[in-house]
Amino acid sequence: MFGDSDEWPVWCPDCGALTCKPIRWLLENTRLTCSGCGAQLAWYRERMERDLEDAYRAVVNFSKGLRVEKSVR
Numbered sequence: 001m002f003g004d005s006d007e008w009p010v011w012c013p014d015c016g017a018l019t020c021k022p023i024r025w026l027l028e029n030t031r032l033t034c035s036g037c038g039a040q041l042a043w044y045r046e047r048m049e050r051d052l053e054d055a056y057r058a059v060v061n062f063s064k065g066l067r068v069e070k071s072v073r
């Protein structure tokens with residue numbers, strides 16, 4: 001599962017450069033400077049919280065959809 005200090009990748013919609021920030025940092029801030037073009041990338045805190053929940057849900061869903069193949073001996 002993702003922890004607060006795990007890094008979350010952020011791609012600049014303008015130049016495509018990747019900037020990684022810890023999840024906790026992204027929840028506590030609402031803008032960062034693109035490492036590629038220097039643009040200010042801004043977001044709403046609610047948006048980050050919702051997308052993080054979606055990510056957690058996706059991780060849980062993956063395990064729910066696994067096939068369990070037991071070896072028969």
Ligand SMILES: [Zn+2]
Nearest residue numbers: 012015034037
């Ligand atoms: Zn950029």
